Amino acid sequence: MKYLSIFSFLFILTAAQSCLSADEDPVAVPPITGSVVDPGVGGARQPNQVWLDLSDMNPETKKLNQTVNLRTDWDLGFYSGDEYRVILNGSIAMAVAKIPNATQINSVKQSDVQNLMNEVQVGPFGASVLQYIDNPTGNFLTQTTGIEPVKENDADNPVYLLNLGRKLDANSNIPPGSVSLSGDIRGWKKIQILRAPNGYKIRYADLNDTDYKEYIITKDAAYNFSFFSFNSGSTVKIQPEKKKWDIAFTTFTNEVFMGTSSAGSYFYADFVITNTAAGVSAYQVNVTGSLDQAYKNFKLSDIDATKFISNDQRAIGDKWRTTTGTVEVQGAFVYSDRFFVIKDANGFYFKLRFNKMKNVDGERGYPNFVFDPL
Incomplete structure (x- = not known):
């Protein structure tokens, strides 16, 4: 960081000044x-x-x-550290759930997940919906919600139903003091995430598609995450270096509370x-x-x-x-x-x-x- 050299210089000067006798003039230090x-x-x-x-x-x-x-420039973040973790774009109210008994992404249809689609939402619907979002603390390495750690054996990685959240609101007539954060629904994807050499392999498709797309995401140690966009079908630069x-x-x-009790997720x-x-x-x-x-x-x-x-x-x-x-x-x-x-x-x-x-x-x-x- 650019203050590093300045702070190092100040530290040296401070140490030098501490050795001055009372009748010596101190070194002038320019203010930061x-x-x-x-x-x-x-x-x-x-x-x-x-x-x-x-x-x-x-x-x-x-x-x-x-x-x-x-906010809509990315969908998923893939951790660049030693572990294999994936985060959601919480800035557009995304949510995710493992599809029960699904092992083959091409076999999943919308009719199979219709009931689940009503649950995988962001909103104050009770503490049970917290399982569909990332831990708001940001402790993604230990969270038990959202997307599971990606396992080494491909067959152990589930197929997920992914709620893509909301588009940006096109409304320009917002009363003073108010906000309008959520536009139209962005839709749904079915996804499966596997390990790849020094990275990840993501398979994804629309719910009724019978063929999935695939993309390899390589870990970059300079960043916390590599970010992926379904719109571009590739990685995108979002955060600066870590x-x-x-x-x-x-x-x-x-997470939102009613008194001391959790009321679920909130945007x-x-x-x-x-x-x-x-x-x-x-x-x-x-x-x-x-x-x-x-x-x-x-x-x-x-x-x-x-x-x-x-x-x-x-x-x-x-x-x-x-x-x-x-x-x-x-x-x-x-x-x-x-x-x-x-x-x-x-x-x-x-x-x-x-x-x-x-x-x-x-x-x-x-x-x-x-x-x-x-």
Whole structure:
């Protein structure tokens, strides 16, 4: 990350200064400043996923570089590590289920899975539907939901019914303060995933097709995942390299609760995930009094290392904003009693404060935050 050399330089200077006697002049250190960031989420339909590396500053514009893709640009992510794991695109509300007693993909017809299609959905239908989505924590290596680990023996890998989620909404008349995340149904696929040398083999077809298509996906150790799109029939670049993003703005398939009881899965707007797969962690700092003053005064020595959340990509999640109004403030707004601390994959620390989630016209999908290295 691009702050590496700067932080290394500061560390050397700090060590040198600690050896100075009281009557020696300290070495002047130029200040390192953060930045104000406007992630390109794209408005009330929130069509984009935005991946951000808090150390990747454009030297010309003095703004943070952003990697942006449409939420519908990919369908499945194939893990590049030693294990064989596959994730769903939760940003378009995908879901999946193993088809009972199915071993041959070409033999499956829509009539065989019609009842299952009514179940494999994202929605608050009770805790039982959580089995059809990825674990919202992002702990894909240990999850028991979604797609099973891909087994070495081809015959041990099931055929799945895959709900492709929703298209982007084409509606342009969205009331201020609201969002419209879901367009038409994208349809269904039947799929089977096998191992291949240093990668995966995916077989896929429409439900009534009698011949499947096949594609080989090779693991790339520079990335957390290789991403596959049914639209292109090939892999696509989505996330930056695994240690070159810290947080991402996205829509998100999460678990929702009624009181303390799970009500199932639910589709969230204005969501922020952390790159836990590469070791990024974060925690929330609660503030009483002036947020401006608390954020300004917070320094490296104030960090509480015991509070970092490294096993849940929702450490920030939806905790930075609310969508319920008050007498004074109607509709969605950013909390003014908190900020966040982030530890990136290289061990550097940042503080981050959200400023807004709407533009001047009240349209959601225009977040803004400021961050500073610690």
